[in-house]
Amino acid sequence: MSGGAWYAWVGVALSTLGFFGFVVHRHLVRRLLAFNIMGSGCFLLLVGLAGDGRAIDPVAQALVLTGIVVAVASTALALVLLRRWYRVSGESVLPEDV
Amino acid sequence: MIRLLGALLACLTVGAALAVAVLWRPLPVEDLPLRVTSRLAEAGAGHAVTAVLLDFRAYDTLLEVAVLLVAVVVAMALREAQPDGPDRMGLANPLLRAVMGWLLPLLLLMAAYLLWAGSSRPGGAFQAGSVLAASGVLLRLAGVGFNWLDNPLRLRAVLVLGLAVFVAVGVSTLIGGRQFLDYPHEIAADLILVIELALTLSIGLALVSLFQLAPPQHTGPHLPDRRRRTRR
Amino acid sequence: MNPLPWLVALPLTGAILVFVLPGRWRAQVSLALLVPVAFASLLTLAGVLSQGTQSHVLGGWLAPLGIGLRADGFAAGMAVLTALVATPCLVHAAFSLRTKAAREGFWPLAWFLWAALNTIWLSADLFNLYVGIELLGLAAVGLVALAGSAQSLAAAMRYLLVALLGSLLYLLGVALIYAALGSLALADLAAHGAGEPTVLIAVVLMTFGLLLKTALFPLHGWLPPAHGGALTPVSALLSALVIKASLFILVRLWLTMGPGAMPVTLAWTLGLMGGGAVFWGGWMALRQTRLKILVAYSTVAQIGLLFLFFPLVTGTPIAAATLAWDGMVLMLAAHACAKAAMFLAAGNLVLAIGGERIADLNGVCRFRPFSLLCFGIAGVSLSGLPPSGGFAAKWLLVQSALASGQWIWLPVLLGGGLLSAAYVVKVLASALVEGPVSDRFKVPSLPLDLSAFVLGCISLVLGLVAHTPLAWLRAGGPFAGGG
Numbered sequence A: 001m002s003g004g005a006w007y008a009w010v011g012v013a014l015s016t017l018g019f020f021g022f023v024v025h026r027h028l029v030r031r032l033l034a035f036n037i038m039g040s041g042c043f044l045l046l047v048g049l050a051g052d053g054r055a056i057d058p059v060a061q062a063l064v065l066t067g068i069v070v071a072v073a074s075t076a077l078a079l080v081l082l083r084r085w086y087r088v089s090g091e092s093v094l095p096e097d098v
Numbered sequence B: 001m002i003r004l005l006g007a008l009l010a011c012l013t014v015g016a017a018l019a020v021a022v023l024w025r026p027l028p029v030e031d032l033p034l035r036v037t038s039r040l041a042e043a044g045a046g047h048a049v050t051a052v053l054l055d056f057r058a059y060d061t062l063l064e065v066a067v068l069l070v071a072v073v074v075a076m077a078l079r080e081a082q083p084d085g086p087d088r089m090g091l092a093n094p095l096l097r098a099v100m101g102w103l104l105p106l107l108l109l110m111a112a113y114l115l116w117a118g119s120s121r122p123g124g125a126f127q128a129g130s131v132l133a134a135s136g137v138l139l140r141l142a143g144v145g146f147n148w149l150d151n152p153l154r155l156r157a158v159l160v161l162g163l164a165v166f167v168a169v170g171v172s173t174l175i176g177g178r179q180f181l182d183y184p185h186e187i188a189a190d191l192i193l194v195i196e197l198a199l200t201l202s203i204g205l206a207l208v209s210l211f212q213l214a215p216p217q218h219t220g221p222h223l224p225d226r227r228r229r230t231r232r
Numbered sequence C: 001m002n003p004l005p006w007l008v009a010l011p012l013t014g015a016i017l018v019f020v021l022p023g024r025w026r027a028q029v030s031l032a033l034l035v036p037v038a039f040a041s042l043l044t045l046a047g048v049l050s051q052g053t054q055s056h057v058l059g060g061w062l063a064p065l066g067i068g069l070r071a072d073g074f075a076a077g078m079a080v081l082t083a084l085v086a087t088p089c090l091v092h093a094a095f096s097l098r099t100k101a102a103r104e105g106f107w108p109l110a111w112f113l114w115a116a117l118n119t120i121w122l123s124a125d126l127f128n129l130y131v132g133i134e135l136l137g138l139a140a141v142g143l144v145a146l147a148g149s150a151q152s153l154a155a156a157m158r159y160l161l162v163a164l165l166g167s168l169l170y171l172l173g174v175a176l177i178y179a180a181l182g183s184l185a186l187a188d189l190a191a192h193g194a195g196e197p198t199v200l201i202a203v204v205l206m207t208f209g210l211l212l213k214t215a216l217f218p219l220h221g222w223l224p225p226a227h228g229g230a231l232t233p234v235s236a237l238l239s240a241l242v243i244k245a246s247l248f249i250l251v252r253l254w255l256t257m258g259p260g261a262m263p264v265t266l267a268w269t270l271g272l273m274g275g276g277a278v279f280w281g282g283w284m285a286l287r288q289t290r291l292k293i294l295v296a297y298s299t300v301a302q303i304g305l306l307f308l309f310f311p312l313v314t315g316t317p318i319a320a321a322t323l324a325w326d327g328m329v330l331m332l333a334a335h336a337c338a339k340a341a342m343f344l345a346a347g348n349l350v351l352a353i354g355g356e357r358i359a360d361l362n363g364v365c366r367f368r369p370f371s372l373l374c375f376g377i378a379g380v381s382l383s384g385l386p387p388s389g390g391f392a393a394k395w396l397l398v399q400s401a402l403a404s405g406q407w408i409w410l411p412v413l414l415g416g417g418l419l420s421a422a423y424v425v426k427v428l429a430s431a432l433v434e435g436p437v438s439d440r441f442k443v444p445s446l447p448l449d450l451s452a453f454v455l456g457c458i459s460l461v462l463g464l465v466a467h468t469p470l471a472w473l474r475a476g477g478p479f480a481g482g483g
Helices: A003-024 A028-050 A058-089 B002-023 B032-042 B048-056 B058-081 B094-117 B125-141 B152-175 B185-212 C004-020 C023-051 C073-096 C100-122 C126-145 C150-181 C186-192 C197-214 C223-229 C232-257 C264-287 C291-307 C309-313 C318-353 C369-382 C389-403 C409-432 C446-464 C467-474
Strands: C054-057 C068-071
Touching: A003 A028, A003 B002, A003 C150, A028 A058, A028 B002, A028 C150, A058 B032, A058 B048, A058 B058, A058 B125, A058 B185, A058 C126, A058 C150, B002 C150, B002 C197, B032 B048, B048 B058, B048 B185, B058 B152, B058 B185, B058 C004, B058 C100, B058 C126, B094 B125, B094 B185, B125 B185, B152 B185, B152 C004, C004 C023, C004 C054, C004 C068, C004 C100, C023 C054, C023 C068, C023 C073, C023 C100, C023 C467, C068 C073, C068 C100, C073 C100, C073 C232, C073 C318, C073 C446, C073 C467, C100 C126, C100 C232, C126 C150, C126 C223, C126 C232, C150 C186, C150 C197, C150 C223, C186 C232, C197 C232, C197 C264, C223 C232, C223 C291, C232 C291, C232 C309, C232 C318, C264 C291, C264 C309, C264 C409, C291 C309, C291 C318, C291 C409, C309 C318, C309 C389, C318 C369, C318 C389, C318 C446, C318 C467, C369 C389, C369 C409, C369 C446, C389 C409, C389 C446
Parallel strands: none
Antiparallel strands: C054 C068
16 A cells, blocks of 8 residues: 555544544534544545655645644634633533533 | 434444545546646746645635634634633743743744745745744743733734735736736745745734633633523 | 636725724725625626626636636626625624624624635635635634624534534545546536546535535524524624525536536435425424524525425426526525525614514514514515515426426425415514504614615515526526526
């Protein structure tokens, strides 16, 4: 198995795992972590498949870099919301999910 | 239990679909890396990834900076709605302060190097911006305040600088009769450097602001409207 | 000069300006900027109608190396619709936003939202669409959170989680398509995408991601608290435009793949989910006691009607498919105007009675008849009564269902209309009951009522002149020959 394909399969595993965690957990920090794991899996899949059996693909790397910044911004926004929600409610799960 | 089974089923479906898609993927029709290499000389950056980020697909990067700014705007507006108590971010740790004296120049040097290296080697505005942000976060933890940022206009101006420069370059290429973000070849490298410099500052500051816009409150949750909240 | 890049550059400029400017100038600058943005949208549509599909090569790099902007009739029509709906909403916001936090956040976020919408309408690149929906999602979540209450924070958080999951599913699809085709341009997907299992799986994953963001039943749980709890102009923008953006991408993807490329079972699944949405959303709307939540559930129901498009175009004769297309886009436009009008009118009524409860509307007809009239006008189009745009759209969908022999959608269309008429009447009935004789109502200022009134009238007139916009929206698309 080439290096690219190996990364792609790890990406598939991580995405699936992250998806599972995202759906099954209720604690918001866990869900955010799951989101980030799924995101990393997604990026690995993108880079791994693109770099499989060919020269390194700068386009895929640039896409992932863009994706990472977007994921960082989303995570930061989620954490800000989470902190604010915790301060008014004292809870770290969403109301109807209890 | 039902949720667990449902989640298991959903994730197995997604995983299986991904596995099938990866196994049966065809050979790509298009070879983008080849196109990038063949046109690299015409782009404003020598390093392929930087060329894709800031020239070939600069539009994506522009929008991505906007995404980061949106997060900061929301964080600022939420603080307005829910004012913070006194700042307790600093750790009472003399060691951190002492180490920061050594570390800070190194971090700044590192950020500058990453920015400069981006045109020919791995590196660039985002890496430099995040190192800058890391030094900012360490400074905050060491208890150093950023007083010059208390002026909201100044803070906003630096936050928006990257996006503003990027859009300004795009609009001026449009007004000059070229396509949006189509840098004139002679000054392409300079324009990209200017954009990257502005982006580094804005990204660094945006990440630091996101860090300090929702500070921990030692008083714990204060619950003004808990009594009014109806539990169903 | 080509107006396409200006459609993105101008709203971004607006966002930058209002972010830096001191608070008191933000509304004025925004209202002044409405003129050039609306003008650019109209110019785009005019260009498409006179010269055919417009495009712009960003950075001077042709796709697939660079990113292309492309405007056919559908895209240009959506840009004009955005300007049409957003203008009254921003006018409403200029007169209705009270708290400092709301004014602080609303203006920059609204401009970012507009930039993201135009990005999505014009994009011809899969990854660019991803960045577009992320920008749209984050701005929309921020706008929801602005209302400031604990409930709105929870609603924003839930919305954010759903939006993030949806974008990741979309991104997985992008990764697979890039691996399979080596390109991200929509044109390459159209040329080489059909028949590849990897591409098909990718599009299915993207479809589910986009369904989450469009809040199709049963994935709609996040929508009512988010849309119902937000500030009034925000609710209007979100319900009218933001959920349409993910639907737009979905329609783009399916049409790019070609009518025969997507499995009929999946199309029927979407249609059945849509049918479920119509009944469930209508029933839940009928049961609500709070006005804006009722309107939000009505959005859940109306989204369902739009999804009848998918079974009606997949594997059906071209005549039926063209009718379905016409019905779907007209429904989309009419719903955007009517729902924005209804949210604005509902917000005005809430302002007038000083609360959310429908029961408190008693007597409002005597003292605030104009506010109530605006709500009624919007309700006419939503429940599909002639001569509104909603009526014409349903008529087209019924004809399409008959032409393709898919009778099953007739009860959905009919029942949905009855349910929506029922919940509109429920509100009106409560308002028409005589209340206390003294005027205990606050007075919403005239621009607030007018913005709702204008939008409501547009959705009514849309039914009378449906021919013209439908011909515009077909331009350059796969249904250009029909009608």
